[in-house]
Each structure stands twice: as structure tokens, then as C-alpha cells.
Amino acid sequence: YLPKIPSLFTMQVTEKKADPEVNLLFYLRKVRILSFYCNRSGLDGSCGACTVMVSRYNPKTKTIHHFPATACLVPICSLYGAAVTTVEGVGSIKTRIHPVQERLAKCHGTQCGFCSPGMVMSIYTLLRNHPEPTPDQITEALGGNLCRCTGYRPIVESGKTFCAESTVCQMKGSGKCCLDSEEKSFANRQEKICTKLYNEDEFQPFDPSQEPIFPPELIRMAEDPNKRRLTFQGQRTTWIAPVTLSDLLELRANFPKAPLVMGNTAVGPSIKFKNEFHPVFLSPLGLPELHFVNTTDTGVTIGAGYSLAQLNEALRLIVSEQPKEKTQTCRALLKHLRTLAGAQIRNMATLGGPVVSRPNYSDLNPILAAGNATINLISKDGQRQIPLNGPFLERSPEANLKSEEIVLSVSIPYSTQWHYVSGLRLAQRQENAFAIVNAGMSVKFEDGTNVIKELQMFYGSVGPTVVSASQSCKQLIGRRWDDQMLSDACRWVLDEIYIPPAAEGGMVEYKRTLIISLLFKFYLKVRQGLNKMDPQKFPDIPEKFMSALEDFPIETPQGLQMFQCVDPYQPPQDPVGHPVMHQSAIKHATGQAVFIDDMPPIDQELFLAVVTSTRAHAKIISIDISEALALPGVVDVITAEDVPGDNNHEGEILYAQNEVICVGQIVCTVAADTYVHAKEAAKKVKIAYEDIEPKIITIEQAIEHNSFLSAEKKIEQGNVEQAFKYVDQIIEGEVHVEGQEHFYMETQSILAIPKTEDKEMVLHLGTQFPTHPQMAITAIIFFLILMPHKLPKCFPFPHFCVPTIFITSHRTGRPIRFILERGDDMLITAGRHPLLGKYKIGFMNNGMIKAADVEYYINGGCTPDESEMVLEFIVLKSENAYYIPNFRCRGRACKTNLPSNTAFRGFGFPQATVVVEAYITAVASQCNLLPEEVKEINMYKRISKTAYKETFNPEPLRRCWKECLEKSSFYARKLAAEEFNKKNYWKKRGLAVVPMKFTIGIPIAYYNQAAALVHIYLDGSVLVTHGGCELGQGLHTKMIQVASRELNIPQSYIHLSETSTITVPNAVFTAGSMGTDVNGKAVQNACQILMARLHPIIRRNPKGKWEDWVAKAFEDSISLSTTGYYKGYQTNMDWEKEEGNAYPYFVYGASCSEVEVDCLTGAHKLLRTDIFMDAAFSINPAVDIGQIEGAFIQGMGLYTIEELKYSPEGVLYSRGPSDYKIPTVTEIPEEFYVTLVRSRNPIAIYSSKGLGEAGMFMGSSVLLAIYDAVAAARRERGLTKTFTLSSPATPEVIRMTCVDQFTDMIPRDDPSTFTPWSIHVS
């Protein structure tokens, strides 16, 4: 059942030929019932974009169970008898939008809109089960949904509007609202400060009784006593769903190799990513015998078919009913169940799944083993019990299930007195990420003593299976639970669980450290438990160690956004300055926004798959396409030979020819009638290579081989060498900043539609620069390029992709649909440049920096792309907010054998300024000052010139800085953090404030121009188009606001048509944060031209209406259409002279973050962030705050958890959401305050400022706060020397920098004796 429109009609789908290999996502899109879910965003259940609600009726309990599920992992055959609700079923623009959709839109919870349907479905499903949820339930429900644009805060806020509890901040339970104090502090200001970005009064009420009913036929079907076995026969596979246990056992005996498809969260990904094939699937999903909870005095038995969410509920009940001592295992399981995957997977995956599949990363199995769980097996031959122990988890053949057996249930015995069980885990991200290392541990003591009777330790993710430290445990029997025991245990466990230095997955030393750090945590926990049992006999652990015991809690984020209120004298109709909702928000929330792959199939269309190089640098000996061409459906295989013109466009190679220069370079493309055929054929292309030396992967290797993409760029002022002679101290250092994947939710996509008869082709594609791909095709063909909304702040479509699609379409004469799979997208398109910074700084003992000599190297990859421009930006901007009288900054873009890195929000600034902040921090450390003091001393203070001699006034910078320090109570909180740090040895808090002087625009004047086209129609409606691309950043929304003000008509009169090269030719890129600046001026210009034409008519009839004036103008033969043009900011840069007016103006800001780090695991928690951003006058505070928050979270990801892994051979390992972690809702600041600071900027439209990128660098306050916390830990351990914390500060980096007895204890390998699994490329 697919309810399309709630309460109007419910669509019953009868699929007579249900194919077991087809998943729900594919099916929904294939039959075009849905047109909006991501097709290839990840497809592994990790991103949540494809979330639907599945509802089933349970005839036993007579209840309906609604749960969220990721459609990409749901086989359609498993849905027999289930109701599926999609976002279209929740509400639609045509009928009625649902309150969930409305509030997501009105609370500004959408930007590009790609994640929005999934967000809606997660909240909607929660509301179906809990109409008045708690804020924590909202946060939990969203944990499995990724968003790359918004930073989650507005999404959570939209969900919180359904909560019974107040959604105002409550100041951490004090009952007061921080707003009270803030408003007071702003009271004396001229402009009033607003805090409401939306009006709750506009929300339609939520009435849970109005939701569609569960289809009665499905209840009848579920209650049918004569249910029979179901069989679906697909093209290659058979799906059999037994309805009785005996039938299942019979089938199991007949098909012992057939997987039992339960949640399909393990089977599904194995089929997709490991190419597993199963001719038969058995699906006992609803079998009552697998769904039960049975409690006895000694424990609980839970049916293997229970989902992890149901398991969670059952365990919660047990924990609430049983005494604490009995529920140690249950509580340990509950802890991990909160963070295991996201809500969708927890609702789909079953208990039997991980128990049988025994993945090495399993969070539950180590705990079950430590808790002495047993598995109840059943087969035709009877039942038996086996222990879920070490041999079972290590897959010893004698401990395995027999082929005809299935798991009926798992029995978890209660813990007893003098018995302790714990689960421990650490992942790159707290929720929805596989553990880097996890563990289940238990110890039983001789009654009344601390003498070990039984000890068990199981570790996950340290080898190919979960492993048991059984020998060490055996040796420790009889020992007392004391420090000496711990010390021996650590040594023995490290010996027993050996992780080889080149182990797959890397992080070897970190994993070794975690093995014993987690053991130490367990040790402390047990000591605390013993103390509770007998405080006389067993002393408690030191107070300072207490905080080591608990993981960071997951709190619901809260905060406040402050901005200037609109002038009360502004006409009410004028929308400028108001927090207007994103123009496409409702379309996003209802799923009606059309992305490229949502566009309906076109007759004769072909699909494209790419064949990419598997070598970093090699000669192509041969390419054999014959097998691929022979496959069914294949129409063409295109190689370099087939390129009609030049295969090399400004250094960007379309198809590899003669040699490959990176892993991931396109060698050929395959066009076929379906994507599956194209992909299959792509696998059959045979390429023979011969490696070429050198193979340059890292910046260091590039420097060594003198391999650069462009000449050095330099800026110098003062006399650096001379200044070094007169300073008190000189420090030198190196900082590494790794790259970043754009991870836009919609992968790169193009639809090319040729009209060969007219020598014309229409390209629908995601780009920020439509002119560029058009130029890239030096053809006789005329192009139209249309851009649907997409791409959260990412950058141009890889230069080589568009021509390759063009060539294919041109050759075949057929439409081409090219949607990159996530893995290919990540591999081919690369991302932000990794950077190496080397500095030499001369300074006085009071912290005043007198001289700086800084060198930057970026890893540009194999072709020029935007590397040179990125480098120029780095050199120009990297002084940031600091005046250093003698300053030299040089930079080079390295040419390596990696895919070409490209532009990314901030254009090099976010990387380069880490180096600046690092040397400022190092100076502070040398001078025994706070970094903030050194920043203040060296900050620009008055009207000044930059190092390249551009004049600016840093007054707003000083104001943002001052307000940030004051309003965040930085110094008071710094003291509090120090107090905290004194009392806590294993957890440390850190705070940091970063100032920012950022620029918008580009130092090349012609790149700052823009044009628009405005038509007024006779009915009074207005069509606006302009050359800027909507990337979710709200550009179109602001353009409507501009047109509304200029034409003095309501926004509802204005229609904004998608950007197209038909309407505005030669548009420059929407980049450098100047989309609104330049396009706004162009729209303004067009509107002003039109108003000038209308003016005489208006003067003659001042009381008339807009429609009357328009009609009159037409009668008077006055043109109602015009283009608008803005010549652009007159920027320039003379690299010879090292000076120029490179940028039109500066954007200032400051941000303060406070973190807490767990020194034992390297995890960190972001407690609070305050951002003060100089917005001048904000045209749309909701959009601007959305940009700042979204960029901040993206920046925070760059600086903390986002980590691309490369092999030493230049192969990118991180190819999807499972192994590249962007922040989720769990990572955002617990308290988040954003203030738009008012200033003047007469040069820009309405005195606004471009804020698209500036927030990115604000995320570095998290990195520096982590540094501060780690420094506190190191100081306490006697390590006072300045140290460098590079970016990202991953859990691994944090843990290994918090040096202690455990990091000292682990075995270290001689780097010359092995090749590591991964390397850093910065």
C-alpha cells in the first residue's frame, strides 16, 4: 500500500511480479509513484534521505506498528501486508501540506531540500507513535538523517514545535530564558534585536486524529487464520515467506544457503557492495515464534525477529522493573542501542541479524558474549542451545550454526551480585557510525571479595572477527581487582590482541591504545561498583577519575538567533530585512522539488556508467571494450579516440589517453539502455596498465619531485629577515590540514537532451557556473543549460564530465542520463585541497608578533582545475585578522597523482587560517598567555592596509570580537573550565575564540559582473530570472525580495524562473559569497529600469493599482521587459607588485566554542558555540543565519570528524556515508547562539554583506577549543612543550595527543618495516 495523498485516497499497489532483487526505493521511483527520493545518494541505509514509514498490524497484540525505514534497504517482497507512507502520502501542495512539512519549511529547515523528505518522514513517523514527543525523542528520531546544508538546528527546532515541553531554551533547566538577559543588554541600542525567525501563530494545528487509517484489508489479511506460504519469483531469484515455523524449518533444510532476510540491513548492503548473489531468499519476518520476550527469575529470552528498536523497548522495561544488579547486561546493551546506526536501521535490523552474521564491528555481540548470553537454535531435527561466546564470535567451525539451523531467540541471563558487565565503544561520530573499537567486558568476583572468579573481554573492530582476550582473562583469575592487576591485564591483552601495523582500516596505534583505555574504563567502573557494595573494604576511585566513567550524553540542542528587527517605518509589504521562508521550502518538504534524477524518463534515453583508472600513474597498454560492447542493451563505449575535438580542455583531460594520472580518472564511458546494463558492461572493460614512476601522492612527495601546477605566489610587507634579528623569540612549525569531501546530498547529475535537427542540446545539470561547461564544449552546437536547485555549497561540475556526456549524447543522438553513484562521485570529483603550512614566527615576550614567514602548499591533484585560484586566495587572505608588520606569505599548488582537488566553500581560507591560528596559539604557549590575549594584541585595530595594500576598516571586527568575548562570558567560562579540569583527570574542557576577517568576491573584475531579465506581464505578474545558481543558499528567495522592494509589489506577484543560459548568457560563477551582491544589483537594475518607464504613468495616476499601471504602459506601447546588468565590483590584483584592491569588502566575525574531550577515547562533545557575524544589514536574516549555521557545521566537520583515507598507492578508500562521516544532529553544539552584527556596507545592495562562506572558518573555534582541552591534559601530565594539533582533530588525533601511561604502553612499529594501510596526503 502506498498512500499517495492522505485521507483523500490510499493507493493499493498490486505487484504481481514482485522481484526479490528490487528494493522499495527503486520500485517507487521506477513506477514513478515517487519522484523525489535520492536515487544514489548512498543506498546503504546511512543517509536517511530515502526514509519512509512502514506500518504493520500485529494480530497477536492487535496493534499497529509504525516505524521508519530506509527504502533503499527494504526489498519490496518484504512489504507484503504492510502499508508504506511516503512523503507524498503525508501531504502535498496540491491538497494539504502536513504540519510536519509546513513547520520544517517555515522554521527554515530546508536549503537544497534533498534531505527534507527524509527529515519529514522521520519526524512524521515519530509523531504517529508519540503525538507529543519529548525534545530528546525528536533528536533521536533524526539521528539517522544526514543534512549537508542546514546544520540541523532549524530541523530540530521544527520538530520541537510538536513537543509539549517549552521549546524556549530554559537555560539548562533554570526555568529562565537567556533571551531575557540578552534583550536587556541590547535595550539601549538604536536598533531593536529580534529573535524570532518564524511565527508559530502561522502554524496550522497538529491533530493526530486526522492521520490516514491503517487499511482494514491489511488487518483482515494479517488475521487470516489460513495464511499460506508466499512465493515471489523474480528474474533470477525466488523469495519464499513461510507463515509457520515448521514451514520455515523445512525450507531451511531444503535451502541451507539461502539467507533469512529479516531487516535486510546486512544482506542488502552485501548484495549491493560485495556483489553477493542469492538464488533464494527466505523471509520469516512476521513469524510469531520469532517475536516474543520471555522473562524468568534468571534472565530474559528475546525472539530473534525482534527489531533492535523493539529490543530496546523490551530492555527498558526490564531495567525499570528489575533491581539494578540484575540488569547490568541489559543496561550495557541499551547504551549501545542508543547510538547504533540511526532510528531507521534500529527499527529494521533484528536481533538475529548481528548474532548470525557476526560482523567484526558488532556493538551488541561483545556485550552479549560478556553477559554469557546463549543462542537458542532450532532445526527440523530439534532445538539446542549454544553459548554466544568467543569461539562462536571468532567463527570457530565447531561453534557454528549447522546449515539447517536458525536462531529462534537469544537468552540473556541476569547479572548477579559481585558481577559487572559493561559495553564500551568509540566511533568517529557518536551516532550512526561503526565503532573504531568496541568492547564487552564482564567480571565476577568471589562473593564479598575483589578476587576475580570469571573475567571476559571481547573486542570488536580490531580484527576480522570480534575477538576474545580469553588467555589474558584466564591468567587473571584469582587476582585482586587492583592497579597491579590492571597493569598486567593491559600488557597481556595487548600481547594477545595483536593488530598488525599494516592492518586494514589503519589507526593501528590508536586502536591499540583504545584496547587498553577501554579496559581501564571498565576497571574504574568495576572499582566504583565494588565500593558501592562494600565501601569499607573497597575504596572508591579517586574523585578526579569519576568523569572517565561515562560517555558523553546526547542532549537536544538549543539556542538562540539574534538579528536586527526591521525598521518599524518600513512599508509592511516590503520584505527586505524579514526572515522570509526559502522560496522552495514547501516544495522541498513535500518532496515536490524536482531534482535531476526525478525528471521523467525520456524516450530513447541512455544511461551512462564510467570506467575509471585503478592506477595512480600508469601507461595504458590496451583498452579492450569488446566484451562490454557485446552485452545486452549496450549502445556505445566511448574512449579518448572518440573525442571529436581536443581531448584536453585547458589542462583538463576528458578521457585518459595513453596514460592515466590518478586513480579515478575516466578512461571510458559506457552508454546503455539501463543503468544496470551500463554498469555491468563497465565492469567488462579490460584495461592493461604499466606503472610509471614517480607516483606522487602527498605534498611532501610533490615538493621532493618539484612537481607543481603553477608558479609560486607571494605577498610580502616590511623586512622579514631584519625583523627576525630583533625579536625575543622565534618559533618554527608545520601544520597539516587534510581535505574534505563536498558530500552534497544529490550526487553529480546531468540529463542531456539533444535536438540534433536544430543542432541544439539541453543540459540539465547541477553547477555553479553554467557558462563554464558551455565553454568547455567547443562545438558547433548551441546549448541551453538549466540548473535545478541543488548542491549545498559545492563547486563546479568536474570540468571533464560535461564534455564526456555531451560527446556520448552527440554520438548516439540520444538523451543521456548520467547520475554518479556516491562512490564514483567521491572518487572522481575530489574535494577541498589538503594543505601543508610551514611557519617561522618572530615575536616579543609580550605576545606581539613582529615577523612571520609562512609557506603554504596545497595538494592540487593531477590537473589545474581551480588550484591556482585557491592558492591565490590562500596567500591573499591568510593574514586573517592579524597585523604583522613584517610578513611574508608564499604558496604553491602541488601536482600529484590524485584526482584534481577543486573549490569548496571558503576557497582555501578555512585551511590556511588554521595555520595562522596554530602559530598564534604557539606564540601564546611560549609567552604563557592565553591565545585570545595574543590574538587581541595582534589584531587589526584601526583603518589599515592589508599585506597586499588594500585599505579597510576593522571596526566591525573589533566589535564582533568584543561582543563574542563578552556575550559568551568567555573569561568566566574559561575559569570554570580550568576548575573543571583541575577536578577531572580524564575529561578536559577547552574554550577558544577565533576572529575572522574574510572577503567576498574575486580579484578579477569581470568575474564580478551579473545580469538579470525581468518581464512584467499584463496581469501584473512578474517574471524574474538572473544568472546566479540556487544551491539551496536562498539566492532566489532574496532576489524575489529585491524585486518586491524595487517594484513595490507583494512577493506573491513575482515568479522566479530557474537559471538558464537562454535567459541570461555568460553568467559567471555563483561563488565567492557574492551571489546576492551581484545578481541582486542586476535584478535591482532591471526593476529600476522598468519602474523608470512606469514612473510617468504612476505620477499621472498615483492612486492606481499596479495592474492599472501595467495595463496603461502596454496601451502606451511601453516595453515591460528588460535586462538588468551589474558591471561588478572593480577588483584587481597585481601579483608582480604584490598589491591590489583584490576584494570589494570584508566580512568580519568571531566565534567562541567550548568542548569537552574524553582523554581516554579521544571523543569530544561540543558544549556551546557563540557566533557573532558582521552581516551589515541582512536582507533575509533566516537565510543568512541558515548559511552561517550550515557553514559552521560543515566547517566543524572539516576540522574534526571528516576524514578522507587514501592508500599509499593513491586509492581513495572513503567512498560513501559509511566511511566518511559528516556531522549529524548529535554533533551540533548543545547550545548554539548566533548573532548578526549590524554594520554599514554601502558598496553592496541595501548595505548587505555576502555570508555564504564566512561561517565555515568559524568552525575552527571547535578545533582550537579541542586544542585547548588537549593542552590542559598534556600540562597535567607534565608535557608543557608546545605541540601542533593538525586538522582534522579526529578522535584518533585527540587520543594520541593526550599522551599518558596507556599511549606509552602500546607497541610501536618501526615505520621502515611496513607499508601503512592509509596515509595523509597533506
Ligand SMILES: Cc1cc2nc3c(=O)[nH]c(=O)nc-3n(C[C@H](O)[C@H](O)[C@H](O)COP(=O)(O)OP(=O)(O)OC[C@H]3O[C@@H](n4cnc5c(N)ncnc54)[C@H](O)[C@@H]3O)c2cc1C
Ligand atoms: C547504515 C547502517 C549502520 C549500522 N550501524 C551499526 C552500528 O553502529 N553498530 C552495529 O553493531 N551494527 C551496525 N549496523 C549493522 C546492523 O546492526 C546489522 O546490519 C543488523 O543487525 C543485521 O540485522 P538484520 O535483521 O537486518 O539482518 P539481515 O540482513 O536480514 O540478515 C543478516 C544475516 O543474518 C542471518 N539471519 C538473520 N536472522 C536470522 C535467524 N533468526 N536465524 C538464522 N539466520 C539469521 C541471515 O541469514 C543473514 O545471513 C549498521 C547497519 C547499517 C545498514
Ligand code: FES
Ligand atoms: S539512499 Fe537510502 S539511506 Fe541513503
Ligand code: FES
Ligand atoms: S537541506 Fe539538507 S541536505 Fe540540503
